[in-house]
Amino acid sequence: MESKMFKIYARNDERIQLKVFPGHFATPQSHITHYLDITTMKSRCSEARRIARELSRNYEASIPIDTIVCMDGLEVVGAYLADELTKAGVLSMNAHQTIYITSPEYNNVGQMIFRDNVQMMIKDKNILILNGSVTTGETLSRAVSSILYYGGQIRAVAAIFSAVRSVAQLPVHSIFHQKDIPDYGTYRVHDCPLCKNKQKLDAIVNGFGYSKI
Numbered sequence: 477m478e479s480k481m482f483k484i485y486a487r488n489d490e491r492i493q494l495k496v497f498p499g500h501f502a503t504p505q506s507h508i509t510h511y512l513d514i515t516t517m518k519s520r521c522s523e524a525r526r527i528a529r530e531l532s533r534n535y536e537a538s539i540p541i542d543t544i545v546c547m548d549g550l551e552v553v554g555a556y557l558a559d560e561l562t563k564a565g566v567l568s569m570n571a572h573q574t575i576y577i578t579s580p581e582y583n584n585v586g587q588m589i590f591r592d593n594v595q596m597m598i599k600d601k602n603i604l605i606l607n608g609s610v611t612t613g614e615t616l617s618r619a620v621s622s623i624l625y626y627g628g629q630i631r632a633v634a635a636i637f638s639a640v641r642s643v644a645q646l647p648v649h650s651i652f653h654q655k656d657i658p659d660y661g662t663y664r665v666h667d668c669p670l671c672k673n674k675q676k677l678d679a680i681v682n683g684f685g686y687s688k689i
Contacts, residue, residue: 480497480498480499481495481496481497481513482495482496482498483495483496484496484652484656484657486530486651486652488530488533489526489529489530491526492517492523492526492527492530492651494512494513494514494517494636494637494651494652495512495513496510496511496512496513496657497510497511497512497513497678498510498659499511499678499679500670500671500675500676500677500678501677501678501679501680501681501686502665502677502679502680502681503611503612503681503682504615504682505611505612505614505615506611506612506662506663506664506665507662507663507664507665507668507670507671507677508611508660508661508662508663508681509659509660509661509662509670510657510660511678511679511681511686512609512636512637512652512657513685513686514548514608514609514636514637515685517553517608517636518548518549518550518552518553518608519552521552521556524552524553524556525556527553527556527557527636527651528553528554528556528557528559528560529556529560530651531553531557531560531606531634531649531651532557532560532561532564534632534634534649535561535564535566535604535632535649536566537564537565537566537567539566539602539631539632540566540567540568540569540602540631541558541561541566541567541568541575541602541603541604541631541632542568542569542570542575542576542597542601542602542603543575543576543577543578543597543598543601543602543603543604543628544557544558544575544576544577544578544603544604544605544606545578545579545580545598545603545604545605545606545619545623545628546577546578546579546606547579547580547605547606547607547608547615547616547619547683548607548608548609548683548684549579549608549683549684550606550607550608551577551579553606554577554606555577557604557606557634558574558575558577561575562574562575568602569601569602570601576597576601578590578594578597578598580619580622587622588618588619588622589622590622590626595626595627598623598626598627598628599626599627599628600627600628600629601628601629602628602629602631603623603628603629603630603631603632604630604631604632604633604634605619605620605623605630605632605633605634606634606635607633607634607635607636607638607648607683608635608636608637608683609635609636609637609638609683610635610637610638610639610640610643610648610650611639611662612639612640612662613639613640613643613648615683616633616640616643616648617643617644620643620644620646630646632646632649633646633647633648633649634648634649634650635648635649635650635651636650636651636652637650637651637652637653638650638652638653638654639653639654639660639662676689677689
């Protein structure tokens with residue numbers, strides 16, 4: 477798998493490099509033709525800071541952000557993004573005029589929940605959802621529904637990579653897009669051409685990484 481890896485570079489900062497592995501991969505919602513490795517992007521401070529700086533370009537100071545909800549283990553990027561938004565003049569309506577960083581939890585049936593002690597960061601707050609990789613948008617749609625259920629108002633959606641341009645009528649601002657990856661495809665399990673051609677799965681993947689088969 478590693479031998480086929482290639483990199484693509486962000487348009488505005490070539491130091492932002494996305495590792496791409498072609499193959500046959502299963503996500504919780506679909507099968508995809510490429511696995512996108514964002515491991516170092518969310519764990520190295522220098523890379524996380526560059527990602528945050530690039531994402532912050534999409535948001536005007538007129539949009540208030542009280543809380544960044546981090547998906548896919550992106551809390552480090554979220555913290556830098558909060559700092560970049562603050563420096564850009566984006567206002568927080570919180571009492572201390574600072575931006576909260578939090579992540580959802582999942583119950584035993586896969587529902588996205590926020591515990592009682594975290595709900596104060598969601599209810600009546602202006603929310604930015606931060607994603608790693610968005611393929612079909614189904615997980616993101618569930619995040620939107622959960623945040624609305626807990627009383628949050630979603631102001632923005634950001635991602636490192638997104639194969640979709642919008643979810644629930646919200647634009648998804650991402651650094652990398654589907655068109656950046658030649659022959660990228662995402663398919664429902666029953667419609668997967670790779671399965672029909674009997675190409676074996678390389679790995680099971682999600683926002684936290686991959687497990688080889």
